[in-house]
Amino acid sequence: MCLTDRDGADLARVAGALTLPDGSFTHAADLTDDASLAALVAAVGERFGAPDVVINNAGIYPSGFLLDITVAEWDRIFDVNLRAPFILSTAFAKQMIAEGVRGSIVNIGSGASRKMRRTVVPYCTSKTALDRLTKGLALELAEFGIRVNALEPGFGAGSTVSALSEAHVARTTAAIPLGRQSNGDDIGAAALYLASGAAEYVTGATLTVDGGNSIGSLEVHQDKKNPL
Template sequence: MGNLDGRVCLVTGAGGGIGRSISLKLASQGANLVLTDINEEQLNDTVQQCCELGVSASGYRIDLTDSTALEYVVEQTKSQFQKIDVLANVAGIMETRSFLEIKADEWNRMFAINVTTTFQLIQLVAKEMIEQGNGGSIINLSSTAGRLHRPMAAHYAASKAAVISLTRSAAVALAPSNIRVNALCPGIIDTPMIQQVRESRSELLDISQDDIQKHWERIIPMGRLASPDEVADLAAFLASDAARYITGEAIGINGGTDAS
């Protein structure tokens, strides 16, 4: 079927946007899937679409800030498939807030969801991969924001910078066990989350959503937003043996934004 035949992949944030696209891409390559999301309806839709591609897929509605829930979904993955080959930490949040208006609880929530859950799942899954003895691939969703200034979302940018640092540390720590750890750093991706950002910035800055869209397109050298599928293509590559010597990298998918 594809490059991931028989692999078992655990994907968080699979209910929509980038998470759904990654799940479907992995399924199209033959991977069996365990998927999580906070939105049960959207999660079930992704599970159904993956099953229609001829693989086994199951979904768990969980709150990723609940450590017990994280342990449970890892245990269920092992129970169902007896192994975990790939972890894709995709779940996350973003919000627009001027720098001086960010509250401590907003900062803490951003880091709890975007960083702490990523760290905890890396630990849990890496322990299973080490016990299995066959290595594995861990893919973390960071952002171009983690490498650039974001004065309208400093807490988000800081959390994504932390994901890059965490990725590099985990990659070195786990390399002797042949576990690869890499980060995806998308730019502006055409997802429901970005639509919410467009709406909130329009209100905050008192400019039209159309003007925000045009500004985004101007600052991207390739002149357009990326699709979630373009992020998913890179995730599938990193999950496969074709990327067997790639670890500790934070790879941009941003149409040249970093270079400009």
């Protein structure tokens, strides 16, 4: 297994917290730099040969109104969220094809691909495009036995780089039909399924793992408040 991130220190910290298979390694890479992406692909090829599974997980979620977003900020969002998955997917797919590997590519999408949100329009747009890229790659790589799917995680409480207020977290969590936020186990199990032989007839699909958050609202608009 190869883990990659732009920040070498964070990468080492995450790798140290995981139980990785023997032979695993880390490789710091800047997804906005073509030379860095090429070096990552080469490092994986030299260490393992063509990969069986590629997971495009990195994404950025900066906030700002469209009238305030600069062209440079727009480009950076698309470089990380869309351009990098395109470059890495096609580069690793070429390795798979050359070595006859019937691999699996999983792109981490978002429910934002289907529902626009104020102040994060570039993010939403990039995830819509990633969903279409997933289907396009699935169509063109099917003849080589390479499957390409998307996975949409559910709501989480934010991170150190995209903090959310307690009020927002509570309000959003209360609206989730299954009654809780998503966690790493939810997403890990879904990614494992898409990458595994259990999903050998699944390609071009988008698997939503969000506790029902995207299917509708829990609000009741009639006088009757109880289900029975």
